[in-house]
Amino acid sequence: MATPDTNLSTDQQLELYRSMLLIREFEQAVLASHEKRLVQGPAHTYIGMEASAVGICSALLDDDYLTSTHRGHGHCIARGLDVKRMLAEIFGRATGYCKGKGGSMHIADVSRGMLGADGIVGGGIPIATGAALGCRVRQSSQVVACFFGEGATNQGSFHEAINLAAIRKLPVVFVCENNHWALSAGFEVTTAVANVADRAAAYSIPGHIVDGNDVLAVHTTAVEAVQRARAGDGPSLIENKTYRWEPHSVFNTKDPRPPDEVAEWKARDPIARFRKVLEEQDALSADQDAAIQKAVAALIEEAVEFATNSPEPEPAEAMADIYA
Amino acid sequence: MATPDTNLSTDQQLELYRSMLLIREFEQAVLASHEKRLVQGPAHTYIGMEASAVGICSALLDDDYLTSTHRGHGHCIARGLDVKRMLAEIFGRATGYCKGKGGSMHIADVSRGMLGADGIVGGGIPIATGAALGCRVRQSSQVVACFFGEGATNQGSFHEAINLAAIRKLPVVFVCENNHWALSAGFEVTTAVANVADRAAAYSIPGHIVDGNDVLAVHTTAVEAVQRARAGDGPSLIENKTYRWEPHSVFNTKDPRPPDEVAEWKARDPIARFRKVLEEQDALSADQDAAIQKAVAALIEEAVEFATNSPEPEPAEAMADIYA
Amino acid sequence: MARTITYSEALNEALHEEMQRDANVFVLGEDIAVLGGLFQVTKDLLDKYGPERVIDTPISEAAIAGAGVGAALAGTRPVIEFQFNDFMTIAMDQIVNHAAKLRYMTGGQAAVPLVMRAAICSGIGMGAQHSQSLEAWFAHVPGLIVIMPSTPYAAKGLLKAAIRNPNPVVFLESRLLYAIKGEVPEGEYLLDIPGSVMVREGGDVTVVATGRMVSVATSAAEEVGRDGTEVEVIDPQTLKPLDTATIIESVKKTGRLVIVNEGSRTCGYAAEIAAIVSEQALDFLDAPIERVTAGDVPMPVAKVLERAVLPGRDDVVGAIGRVLG
Amino acid sequence: MARTITYSEALNEALHEEMQRDANVFVLGEDIAVLGGLFQVTKDLLDKYGPERVIDTPISEAAIAGAGVGAALAGTRPVIEFQFNDFMTIAMDQIVNHAAKLRYMTGGQAAVPLVMRAAICSGIGMGAQHSQSLEAWFAHVPGLIVIMPSTPYAAKGLLKAAIRNPNPVVFLESRLLYAIKGEVPEGEYLLDIPGSVMVREGGDVTVVATGRMVSVATSAAEEVGRDGTEVEVIDPQTLKPLDTATIIESVKKTGRLVIVNEGSRTCGYAAEIAAIVSEQALDFLDAPIERVTAGDVPMPVAKVLERAVLPGRDDVVGAIGRVLG
C-alpha cells in the first residue's frame, strides 16, 4: 500500500486510529449491554464503518456542524462526544445527553455542533442544508457535514435538499455511507444508479466515490470537500463505500445478507487495514497499539459503569423540555 | 427546414395541427371568459406550449393513461376530451367533467385514461408511476404519459417516483415541459442542473432534450419512449423546451419575465412553425387551413355557449361523491 | 372452539386470502417481500405470489403512497405498508390531497381502492419519531376511512373488508398487539364498515377506547368491577365512518363517559367523541366527560418516561373514579 | 385615531420591523423575493435586505421546512412561507417529526425558533387542494405553537411575537383577510402567546371563533343582537397554547356555546374546544354544544358548492338559535 497523500501528522493519524477503535469497542459494549437488557429502545451499530465517520469528522473544525442518522454512534464518537453520556442515553438514563428522552437514535450535543442523530431516514439532509444556510445568513465560515445511508438517497429529501444546497452554493458536505444494504433491501434492488455519487451530476456538484474503509482516503476527500464548502464554492457529495458487520439493529436481527458477502467485507476491516498502514509507516509499535487499546478499553469500561449506575429519570421529567 | 423523420401520414399531421389550434383557441376563450367573470377559480393557460401536449399524446394508444398538472387544458384537449365539458368545468357548471367540483386544475376523464390534472406541483408524478405499476400488475401493455413542469423537478416526488419507475422498469414516459419559468422563478435560479433531461442519468434512464415547439420532434421522441415503455424496457425522461406566452395564471398576472424574452419565444410560435412545415410539404393549402380554423372556431363557440348556458350545480351536490 | 392465532397472523391470513381471491390485490412497501415485513405481516407472500405482486420498494414513502393511488386508479387494489405510523407524515400530500380527494375532485369519476397499513409502535422505547398515533389527523380528512382493529378477529375481518372497500382506507395496527392471541374462525368473514364492538356491557359508565387502548380499558373495567362498578366498554373499530349511535345510546344509559385514546391529547380522537356526545347527549351526562390520552408531549425513550406519557390502566381507573364522583 | 392598514400590510410591516431589528431574521420560500409573495406579504423585503436574507426557493416544500429547522438550530430565526396551507402536507415530516420534537428529543439542548407562515385560501374557488384549514393537525402536535390572527392588529403583533418566540410556530393567515383593513398603531407592539381576544361581550351565548370565522361570527352576533340576544365572541388567536380560562369563564356565564371553525368537522379544532368545555364546565351548560364548521367534504370549486360547504353567517345564526332553544 502506498503512503497516503495526507497532511496528517503521525499523532493525528494515531488519533484517527484511536477514534476508530473507540467506536468499535463502544458498539461491542452496546451489543453486550443489549444482551443484558440495559439498552432501552433500538440501537443500530456502526461496526465495520468506522473509517467513514472518523475520516470525515477529522476534516472538520470545532465549530462546524454535523447531522447524523439512526446509525449515529460512530459520528458522535468521531466528533468527540463523551462516551459516558452517550451510553447513558442509550440506557435511557437521566445523565444521558438527552436525559433519556432521545435514546440511541437521537443523541445530540448541540454545544459541539452535533445537531442530532435522526430516526427518519433522510430526515437530516434538509436540516444540514438549513444549518448551512444559517451559517451563510450569519456570515460565518462554518461548514456542515451531513451523514446518511445509501437507503436515504431515494428519499425526496435527498433530492430537494441537495438541489437547494447546490443552487445556493451552501457550505455542506453530503456524506453518503453506502453500506450496500438498507434494512433488508440491497442497493441494486432499490436504487436505479450504479453509484450514489453519480447522482451529484444531477445537481452540478462534485461527486466522489471513496473506499470508505480507508480512513485516509476518506479524510483526504473530506478535506477537499470541506475546503470547497468553506470557500463558498458549494456542496460536494462523497460516497463512502463500506459495510456494516452486524444485522440492521438490535431489534432487527433477521439478516438477509449472504454470509459470504459479510465475510468478504469483514476481511476488509477498516481498523485492521489502518493498523497495517500505520505499522508500515513505523507509526505504531506493538506497545503503542497495546497502550491505545488499553486506554480505549478503560474508557468503555468507565462508560458502562457510569451508564449502569446512573439514575433513571424522574417520571415528572417526561413533561419538561417540550417548549423553550 | 428538413422534412421531419416521422411516420405520420398527412392526415395525421393535419390532425396534430388542428389539435394545437383547438388548444390555442380554447385558451383564448378561457381568457376572454375570465374577463367576463365566467371562470370560477384559477386557470393556467397553455398558450405557446401546444406542440408538447399534442406531440406526446399523438404517440399514445386509446387505452393508455396520462396524468397532468395545474396547466392541464392542453393535455386534455390533445387527449381528445370534449371542450364543451371542459369549459363547463372551468365555469363551475354541473355539466362539467367533474360537475363543477374540480374546476380548471382538476379536469379528468377517467374513461379516456386521463387520470386528472393536479393542483399540487409534482403531485402527479408518483401517481403516474403507480398507474404504470397497476398496468404491470394487471399484465396489461398500457403505457402512462406523465406531464409536469420544470418547477416540479425540484420536488421530492420527482426523484422518488422516477427512481421507483426506473428500478421496476415501469411503462411510464416522464414529460417535463420546461417553459423556463415556474410562478415567478426562472429555471436557473431554482434548479442546479443545465437541463432537466440531464437528471435522467441519476436513474439510468434515457433523457431526451427536445425542441418543445416542434410538434414533430416531440412526437418522434415520444414514439420512441412509448415503444420502449411498452416493450418493458422502462421509463424515459423527455424534456420539451418551450415557453408560456401568458402570465402564470388568471389569478397571477404580475409577470417578472423580461418582455424581450417573451417576444423572442412568441416568434417561435409552435403553431405558425408547424403550419409552415405543412405548407412546405404541400400538405396544407390556404383553403384547408381556413376550413380547419373555421371548424375549430365553431367548436369553441359551441363550447362557450354550452358552458355559459349550463346550470350551476345544486347546493346539495356538495355532499355527494365523497365516498364510492 | 375456534382456533387461536396472533394479531399479525390474522393480518397475514387476510392478505393471503385476498391475494388468492383477487389477482388485482398486491402489496407494496419497505422490507415487505424478502423480509416479510418488519412485523411479519406480509410473511410468505413473496413465495406465494411472486415479485410482481409483492414488492420491496426504495425508502420513498411519498412515492409508495402515490404509487398506491395511481395503481388504484388504474384498476388494481394495492395494499401499501408504512413501517411506522410516523412515516406517513412524509406521504401526507399523497394521502390527503390525492388519495382522499381524487374521487370528489373528479366529480365521482375516480375510485381509489387503496389500503394504507401502518403500525403504531408506542410502548417499546422507540422514541418521538416512531411512536405516534395519528388517527385523529386521518379522521379529520374527508374522503378517508380510518380503521383500528384491537383483536386478531377484528384485524382479519376488517383488513379483508378494507381491501374490498372502494375507498382509501388508513388501517392502523399496533406494535404491541402483533403478538397477542385471539380466536379467529377458519373460514372467511368480513366485518362491517362502519361497525363498532360492545366489548363489555355495563350500566354505570361508558368507556370508549380505540386500538390497543381497548385492552387497557378492559383491564381497568375488570379492576373497578371488583368493587361492583359496571363498566360498558365500546371499541369503535372504524373511527371513520363512526358508529355514533352505539356510543350515544350507551351514554344515554350510563350518563358517564370516559374516552381512552393513545394519541396526544389536544385535537386528538378523544376530543371528537367528546364533542359528539356534548352535542347529541349532553342532557344525559351526569358528570363531566373524561379524556384519558397520551400527554401533549413527544414520546420519550426511557421506560419510566414513556410509561408516564402513555395512558395506562391506572389512568383509566382514575378517570372512571372521577366520573363516578 | 390609529392609522388603518390591511392585514397583509400589517404582516409585511412586522417582517420589515423584525428583519430590521435582528440580522438573524430571514425569509425563505417560493416566490417571496422577486414577486414579494403570492399575496404580497413579503413585499419589498428583497430590495431592503438583499438576496441573502430574502430567498426565493425551488418548489421543494419539504426542503424549505427542513432548511428552516436547520437554520433555526444554527442560530438564526427563519420565517418560511408556504403559499397554501395545503402544501404543508408535503412538509409534515419536517414540521412534526423534526421542528416540533427536536427540543424534546435532545433533552432541551436544541431550540427551533422557526416561524412557518401559510395561507388558508378557502372562499375563492381554489378547490380541494388549495382550500384546507389544517390548524387541528398542528394543534395535535406537541411542541408546536399555532396562531391564527383575525385582524390586521393581531396579524402584526402576533407575527412579531412569533418571530421572537424560541419555539416553532405555525402561523396561519387567511386569503380572504389579506385585503381587509383595520387599525394598527404606528409604533412597535407585541401580543401575548397565549392570549385571546374578547371581541364582543354578551351574557346569552358564547361563540368561540377562529381566524376568518371571527368576522363571520361577529356579523352573526350583530344579526341576532337586533332581537336583543347578547352574544359574547371570543377569538382564541393562539390556538396552542390556548387561553382556556377566558372560554371557560364565558361559558360559565352564558351556559351556551357555539364554536365556529373553518376546518372540516371531524377531529377539527372545534372538537377540542367542545371537549375542554365538556370536561371543565359541563355543569354550567344549559344546552348542547354546537359546532359550526366546514362540512366533512373536500372543497369544491363551484361557488354555489363552496358556499354550501363553508360555514357562513347564517349557519352561525342558526346555531345560536338552537342553543338558545
Ligand SMILES: Cc1ncc(C[n+]2csc(CCOP(=O)(O)OP(=O)(O)O)c2C)c(N)n1
Ligand atoms: C422515513 C423512514 N422510513 C423507514 C425507516 C425504517 N428504517 C430505519 S433504518 C432503515 C434502512 C436505512 O438504510 P440506509 O439509509 O442505507 O442506512 P443504514 O441503516 O444502512 O445505515 C429503514 C428502512 C425509517 N426509520 N424512516
Ligand SMILES: Cc1ncc(C[n+]2csc(CCOP(=O)(O)OP(=O)(O)O)c2C)c(N)n1
Ligand atoms: C406543492 C405546490 N407548491 C406550490 C404551488 C404553487 N404553484 C402553482 S404552479 C407553480 C409553478 C409551477 O411551475 P412549473 O412546474 O414549471 O409549471 P408551469 O406553471 O411553468 O407550467 C407554483 C409554485 C403548488 N400548486 N403546489
Ligand SMILES: [Mg+2]
Ligand atoms: Mg445502508
Ligand SMILES: [Mg+2]
Ligand atoms: Mg414552468
